[in-house]
Amino acid sequence: MWSFSNIANSIHEWLSNNFNPTWTIIIEMVIAGVAVISLFALLGLVLVIMERKVSAWMQIRLGPNRVGPKGMFQSLADTLKLLVKEGLTPGGADKFLFNLAPFIAMIVAMLLMAPIAFAKDFQLWDLNIGVLFVSAVSSIMVISILMAGWASNNKYSLMGAMRSGAQIVSYELSAGLSILAVVVMTGSLQVSEIIESQRNGWWIFKGHLPMLIAFVTFIIAVTAETNRAPFDLAEAESELTAGFHTEYSGMKFALFFLAEYVNVFIVCAIGATLFLGGWMPFHIGKWEGFNHVMDYIPSSIWFFGKTFFLIFLIMWFRWTFPRLRIDQLLNLEWKYLLPISMINLLIVTAMAILGWHF
Amino acid sequence: MGASSLIVLIIAAIAFSGIAILVSKLVLKPTTNKQKGEPYECGIPTQGKTWTQLNVGYYLFALIFLIFDVELVFLFPWAVVAKGMGWIALVEIVIFFFILFMGFLYAHKKGALKWM
Amino acid sequence: MFIKKYIQEIWGAVKSLLKGMRRTGYYFTHHKEIITQQYPDNRETLNLPERFKGEVVMPHDENNEHRCTGCQACELACPNGTIKVIFKNELNAEGKKKKAIDKLVYHLELCTMCNLCIEACPSDAIKMAQTFEHSVFDRNELTKILNNPGSKIMDGVE
């Protein structure tokens, strides 16, 4: 059957037949790098056009419809525009940090790709602490934002960076706690094992209400962590013009932009992996026929379908809600999400010990 | 691919961003202008230093976060074995959470969670 | 009780948020509600109301005759000095000298489409046109001469 893992295996076989082991590894690395970069660029293009179309339809507009069929290549045109814009470095800025920040943002976004299972047996690195890796690396994101805000020598940027610092570190907690709920159920931090544990049903269905609460908390927390509206205080365009990337232009801005979207993709992929079974197809109990039909759909489609559903959810939030104020944002975390997810974790633990799940 | 994938990814990220910025640098000739280097503050020259001390309100959150984040790190190994350990794990973590929660309540009562 | 209030608060908040999401979700799925007008494409079907104040024009009939007597009422009525009437002396049929308009200069760039000149005109010589695409590359093109070259005043208009 055609699948990503088959392709990967056949490439590996072909390479190891024709080259010596060192070259095989080097060529494989190059292929992986190119593949990841193309995925990155493709994600940026797709998510931008998706965001624009979603927002347009929610706002009773048509959205971009000039470039390409139904405006499909609009984001390509945008990229081209950003490419020929001058990437300014302001005079008073800390030039080194200023130029370093977009790189950090990109590296963080890229590193998070490692443990994600895009399809069955198709994963860059199935490390045994995959989930911990994700939550650890994703908090480096804040450093790039702080760096950008501080180095810009702009008051708006500084405020935006400070806000996002307080925001991201706060929401890190409830995101981590909701991830832990799944970990407790599974008993493993490895992504492949977490997916495997959902063979007979996704955690969101198996885990009853507590798992649903964990899922909702997770979605809220990652929305905040990726600086998406209604938690986009780091940019808050009506207060701080553009927040931490006020001074960025051209390609440097585009990299931040891309990193943001890829981050959204990654957190949604993690969410889909933890709660919606990753690439596992949708099965209903004993309906053999139905389950077989579901199995025929390739695993990568399942994965991307679930991920894009979550991305759509996050976009839906963005185009519906007003922005929170900074103190309300932190109140939400410290007074609601954190206590709820802590108690929820205890309930989930009790459930796991009692075996009150399917 | 294993741990070497991290190196690949880092190199890929640097290469991608580097090439993108380099291409945009090559495409156009930069022009210099005194106004261009000024920080954007709605078209008004900025007053005073930007790199000043900010109100401490931001940092208290960071401190509390530190406590809770360390707690979170403790929780990860616990979570892996919790199911196998059974009730003792739950009791342990309830005690752990209770102490933590007291600290949280204390911070809340002291007004550390109030935005200043 | 505290916990009950806490949960009620959260439930109320979630409900209010879901309500908003239902509304945007409705519009997301109902594309017939879209109100976008694709402007340059719908130029043919774009019907501006006849009262639309686009620019001042002077209608001429098929004999290249207009109704302007050169009374300067429009020039006086205009708050911005948009209209300038330039005269010439003309011999009429009986060989008498008669004052007639040479040029009626109209500065579109100064015009605010206030309609006062049309109201002031006693002989209905000028009217508002429905054009609205006024952008040009050269600002001088906005200074227009309303009467056609060689045009005459219509008979019977005083």
Place this chain on the structure above:
Amino acid sequence: MEGFGEVLKMYRKTEIINDSKAPPAEGFGEADMIINVGPQHPATHGVLHLVITLNGETIKNVEPHLGYIHRSIEKMCESLSYRQFIYVTSRMDYLSAHINNHACALCVEQGLQVEIPPRAQVIRVLMDELTRIASHELWLGAMAMDLGAFTPFFHAFRERESINDIMEETCGARLTMNYMVPGGVMHDLHPSFQQRVKDFMQLYKSKVHEYDEMLTGNIIFQNRMKNVGVLSAEDAISYGCTGPTARGSGVSCDVRKLYPYEIYNTLEFDEVLETGGDSFSRYMVRVREMQQSIRIIEQLIDNIPEGDFQTKTKAVLKLPKGEFYSRVETARGELGVYIVSEGATTPYRIKFRSPGFSNLSVLNHIAKGSKLGDLVAMMGTLDLVIPDIDR
């Protein structure tokens, strides 16, 4: 056009000097920073320039710097005749252009002692109320956008657009109509006016619950608005606030009720009052005011009397020597037109008491001690239109 270069030169000169000389506000501390919001800022909707002293996120002082769109309309009007000066006032508060024109026409009519026909009165009131709804719709959308909710903006514009279409059909323009003239209105109503207004009201009524779903009931929106920018009734009076800004604090100041002009005393409508004084009250006042305007339109739309739409006035108007003051309720508050006449064809002095100017002056008072994010909510609910402030 030789003056143009000089204007540029002057502009440059004044730009460089700027406000940096302004002394720091009182109690300027070590950790404070001064931040400029505007004139090119997404939240100021125009060219308002606020110099804000911040301590962390807390506002210590807000100082408005005006004049970026000052065109000296008052001075300009001194050289325009009584027919001509009305059109300029459309450019003051461009969102309620009709009502501005109405105030000027009223003042001139008062001086001329002209009675205007009942049909014209009804038309004027209808147009005023439509303008008020359109203005509030725009405000609603823009304010929601300031708070980060983008979608209601487009929903509000859908309704506003249908009002603009009605205006375009009857008055010939969408924003700066110049429809009111001394003695009545410029044209008669368009034949399809009644039907279109009815269609609009149907549209409005079928969509009005959306604001509740998207904004009023939304918990985030409520949190952003409630107890933000609290303005007490005494302060509202002392600062000269009018319109929804003052009515949100419980100050009864609706000119349509207190000093009725045209046919407002025969109409049934409520003066909308809220007692909270915070941003949410001001928001509610405007939302409810739209419904009152719909109510007024409903009363009038089927009862437009037949007759003239304009009293014939002389070609050249001359006001007798004296002083004339007229006031109307615009979408933003009380607009006063004060004409001093020397008996000539042009006014000797005109003063426009614009509502925005007074409403802006309260900003520093209510913004002190609140967060930077709140400033946006306050500015949104004060409904500042910058040309109205600068004139």
Place this chain on the structure above:
Amino acid sequence: MTNEELKIKLAEILPTATIEEAAEIGPGWITVNVEPIEWLAFAQQLRKEEALHFNFLFCLTCIDWKTHLTMVYHLRSTIFHHNIVVKAKLDRDKPAIETVSHIWRTAEFHEREVYEMFGVDFLNHPDLRLLILPDGWEGKNPMRKDFEDPVNMIRL
């Protein structure tokens, strides 16, 4: 309170003022002419007096009569809904009058506007700086009748 009573009351407070009914402005408008020196005390009384309670200064402006300036204050009571217009004649060369910004806070902005447009000096004003005009404009007062616009682009 009827207009007659109001007139009597006003005359009681400030006997030196000339009070006239300004019929052309509208019914119920009373014009009070005061001397600039008396204005502050008079204003305080207008605001404080229970029966008058003029708490709403809704318009403040100045008129240049070429020979002198006139400050015009439009006052209203939000309780009794009566209106008065107070006028004070100022010297044109050195116009100065006491500020009322501490009585009616709205006067702060309005007085700044009058200061820059007419050059009237408001004594004891907390923050008498240019408001609308750009910095460095000092000295020329655009709303005065003899002001010539240096870059008058269109002359009608």
